[in-house]
Structures are given as structure tokens and as C-alpha cells.
Amino acid sequence: MEQERTEIASLGEFGLIDHLTKNNETVQAGTILSVGDDSAVIDHFGKQTVISTDMLLEGVHFDLMYTPLRHLGYKAVAVNLSDIYAMCAEPTHITVSIGISNRFSVEALDEFYEGVYAACRRYNVDLIGGDTSSSLKGFVISVTAIGEVAPDKFVTRSGAKVNDLLCVSGNLGAAYMGLQILEREKRIFLESPGVQPDLGNKAYIVGRILKPEPRADIVNWLKEHEISPTAMIDVSDGLSSEILHICTQSGVGCILYEEKIPIHSETRDMALEFNIDPTTCALSGGEDYELLFTVKQEDYEKIARNEQISIIGYITEKEENTNLLTKQGNKHILKAQGWNAFSEQKK
């Protein structure tokens, strides 16, 4: 069946915006004015406003050869919401700006926006603005997420105290292994286009890279159980990098137990198949969008009851440094080895 292809030029810029936003329904009571004017207007009714922004560039952050546009739209929103949840805040609104070359059709953009709207519905967020522009080359996405929090109830990276427990939600390293599989299948496809990839038994880890979910559930659970994390960050660059952010900004050290790092069995199996240490995937892989946070010792009982949260270490004095205690009982200084965009590029 041939796919329809409507040229973007046939709609014009404003026609395109109308087309992409015609089914946009807002659900937030605070949305006073949405898409269609110079700016949007929101009212947070006495709460504080939380703002975060991320840019996704084709060829750097995603490869359209194995990233369905619907997933990409969903992910572009999800990773921004993750930053709002990482403040223990509630996302309420987003703006989505895109730069597109004329290799994209209106149908392709519709797919992308289906993903954007799906994420909005899933997380009760209103799309209230954006910018639609042509690009000479490559697909460019910039999302800004706006949220709300009761006055001064937001959680920063800088509040971790000595003896606090270091906790992480879900499991780590899966997105990185999912990416390795997609990259491998891409190479196989480029060499032998007839071979169909079979990702059936790797659905979990491939899903983790293509369609991450921000941990709204964890933030809600913490609130319900009246647990106030002392520091929080989302895991986008890898566990090491995020722990170092918390320790540096809080002026503390830590002990991280290798054996406590939550790693999914599918991640572990695939890492071994690729000859990669599963712990390295968790420490340096990134894109997990789990929440890393610290809580007071007195919250131990409550935290221990949630199977979605692992206690992976504790906070120490700054002088004791940031340490990884390996399964063999060795102590290593934790280093950030997350993907470094700029040095990668130089290779």
C-alpha cells in the first residue's frame, strides 16, 4: 500500500501549525491561553513554576533509521517531563519547537505529533506553544516543559546530607543495551538489506531506549508516603555522572554498592552477549530516565517496602570521596564516564 505524501509547502507555515494543533485539547485548569497567539498564558494559582528544556538533534540524539517518529515525539516530551519530576514537581505544560527539512511530509509530522500528544495525554500535560521552522538538514526538536510545585517543596540536587540513603528507581543500563542492539541491527541491515531484524525477545530493552517513561509514579508514591527526598536528579547521562552531580552540588561523598545496582535480566544477558560489563552499562550508559535520590535514614522502612526503589548506597562526608564498592570488595573512585557529546565528536 502506497503511503500518502502531502508536501509541507502545500499547507504553508500557518496551515501546517493549524493542521498539527487542530485536535489539541487542553486539560489543565491553569491553561488560560494556548497555541495560536504570540505567547501562551498559564496560571499556577499560587504554586511555583518549574521550567526545563531539552534539545534533540538528528544524528546526535536519535537516528531515524531505527527510531519511529511516533516514538520520537513521545520521547521528546518524556525526557523533558522527567526533568520536572526530578524536582519532585508536577509537569503541566509543554512547548514543542521543530526544524524540519522538506524531506519530511505532513504525514511524517503527523506521526511525530501523535507521539507528542500521546505523551501529553499520558501525563496530563497541555501543549501550549512552539515554533515550526524549516531546516536545511536534519530534524531538530526543542521542548520546554513547565510544571508546578507547592511553594518551596521542590527538590534540588544540592540537599543530600551525610548518612542519607542513596536510592534509585527501576533498573539501569537497559536503554544503553537497547541502543547497542539497534545499532547492530542497523549495521546488519546496511550490509544485507534482505535480512529482517528480529527484536522480539529484546522488546524490553529496545523499548527502554525508544520510549522511555518518566517516573511520575515514583514522585506520586513519595508524596503519598510523605517522604521528602533530600536531593533528586533523573538518570539521563548514567548513574556515575548523576551521583557525582548530587555529591558535588551537595558537598558530600558517598559509598555506592555495585551489588545493589538494579539491572534487568535482559540487560544483563545482552551485556554479556556484547562483552560489556553490566555494571558499566548502568554506571555510564545513560538515557534510563530513572530517578536517583537521597532520603533520610528514618525513611528506610517506608522506602524498603517499594519494590520499584533500590537502596544502592549512602552519603558520606565529602572527604571520604565518591566510592564504588565492587562485588569483590574493592573500592574505586567513581568517575563520570557518561557519553560526552563533544569529545565523541572529535573521534
Add this chain to the structure above:
Amino acid sequence: MEQERTEIASLGEFGLIDHLTKNNETVQAGTILSVGDDSAVIDHFGKQTVISTDMLLEGVHFDLMYTPLRHLGYKAVAVNLSDIYAMCAEPTHITVSIGISNRFSVEALDEFYEGVYAACRRYNVDLIGGDTSSSLKGFVISVTAIGEVAPDKFVTRSGAKVNDLLCVSGNLGAAYMGLQILEREKRIFLESPGVQPDLGNKAYIVGRILKPEPRADIVNWLKEHEISPTAMIDVSDGLSSEILHICTQSGVGCILYEEKIPIHSETRDMALEFNIDPTTCALSGGEDYELLFTVKQEDYEKIARNEQISIIGYITEKEENTNLLTKQGNKHILKAQGWNAFSEQKK
């Protein structure tokens, strides 16, 4: 004198962010948490929050061959603030995300951020976040501006009423003519690199394209004189396009007098040199970042006193259509002929 060149890779992503934001001073009382965490937090103390976002792409929105990076940084902020002022709101915060290839040095980025910070200082706006990413090709900029307005005092595009006066600030078409000069000098330079451009006597119009200023002064003046515009929009795509936005969204028509359209003498001279009708520059040029707005007839006396504001027409019933009354006394239907990003690309 040789310029210093520090590779971005030598700082790393977080080092680069620290470097670019180390002198970032916030001045807004509502800035609770700025750069350096997952999100920023702001408090608008009972006011409504106004949000706008714009993307600028190298090769589409700017040409680095004739755009100094300092001006580019300034302009990237200015055009976003213009959208906030166009709501009759006050900008308070911005986020700036950039995608850069390794052809840029740290010194080049410093220049860009000098412009960003200069605009922040000029308009009392705090830089509170952003994203710094590598790009495979081209410089990508995405700015989100956040502002505040007293509850329900914002001005949309949709409130124009029959008999309202159609007003515009400053003058129009200058930025377009400035761009034509820069493009011409670029062609001359490419053909004869030895020839130095002399832009001395075109400083005004070249400045209009390279370093536009949002009309904060007009918004403040309207407030001081207790004039509440019924509709407002900023002129980014050309006067025709913006008038049509107001008329369509307000469900009205209009008469625009050609002879009343404010055009600077330098714009007029240069247009004639280029064999372009000056009125066409104003109607279709764009990038003027002036404010187009409608006010009630009863505000005529007040408005007429401000030399920075021209009354260029009035609002009619929708059935009367949107008309341009030429100097010769002919009536033309006003059409949007502003730069259409997508059809341009197909040429």
C-alpha cells in the same frame, strides 16, 4: 593578532555549561532556582505566566558570514522577548538551548553568550536554564521566554473590534532592506574577497536586521497612559501577515492606508536603489519586531501624541474584507506575502 581558540571538548559538556553561566547574575525577585539543576523554579507571586518560544537555525534564520555572534545572541533573546511584550506582558526569564558543531570554539560561544547576557541586562530578564548539545552541522538556537502579567490583563490577537484604530510602533521594512544589503555585500565579497564592505551610511537599516530591539518602551508607555489595546501582535513576518492574523482571529476586516505606513528614509532610499517598492518592504519584509495593535477610537487623542506610534488604518466589519488603500486611491485586498519558509525551500 591571533585569536585564542579553546576547543569545546577540552571543557566537556558540564565544564562548558559552568563556563558559560559562571557570571550569570539573576535580578528577578521571582527567580527561586536558576541554572544548574534539572529545572529552574520561578514564582510569579499571583501573576499569570506568559510563555513563548522560537527556534533559530543557521542557514535558515541567520548567516554567520555577516552575523556577528554577539548580535546573534542578543537577537535570539530579543525576538523572544518581543513575543512576550506582544501580549502586553513583562518578560522575566529565559532559557537558551544551543546545538553546536566542533567548528565553534569556546571563545566563539563566549561571544554569543555576551550578546545573550547583554539582552538579559537590557530587559531585566534572568537566564535560568537551557541545554548545550553538539550538532553534526550548523548552529541551532532555541530560546523560551517566560513573562508575567496581572491576571487577565494580557492582550491577544483576537480582541479587535469594528472601528478600532490600527496602530504600529516605529517604522517598517528596515530590517528587510538591511538584509538585502548584507546579502549583496556577501555576494561581492565572495566574488572579490579584497573589497571591503562600507556599511557606514546604512548603519540604521543594517542594525535593524542584526540587532532588533523589542518594544518594551511602547508596552510601558501604553500602561502609563492607561491605554488597553484590544489586540496586539509583533511584526515578525511582515505587516500584511500580522494584520491578517489580527483580522482572522478577531473576525473583523480592516482598511490600511498605504500613505500612513511608517517607513524610514534610509529604508526608502535603499529600496529605490534596489528597485523594490518601499511599501512592499513594509508589507512583506518582516523581522521588524515592531508592535501592531488596535485601540478604541476614544484613545485617539492619547495615541496621536506619541511620535513612536502611527495610526495606519481602522477595523471594519469582516464582510468588508482586509483592504489596502493605495496612495493612488485604489483598494487592494491585503494578502500575506511574508517569507514562507517551506515554499522558499522548494525553489
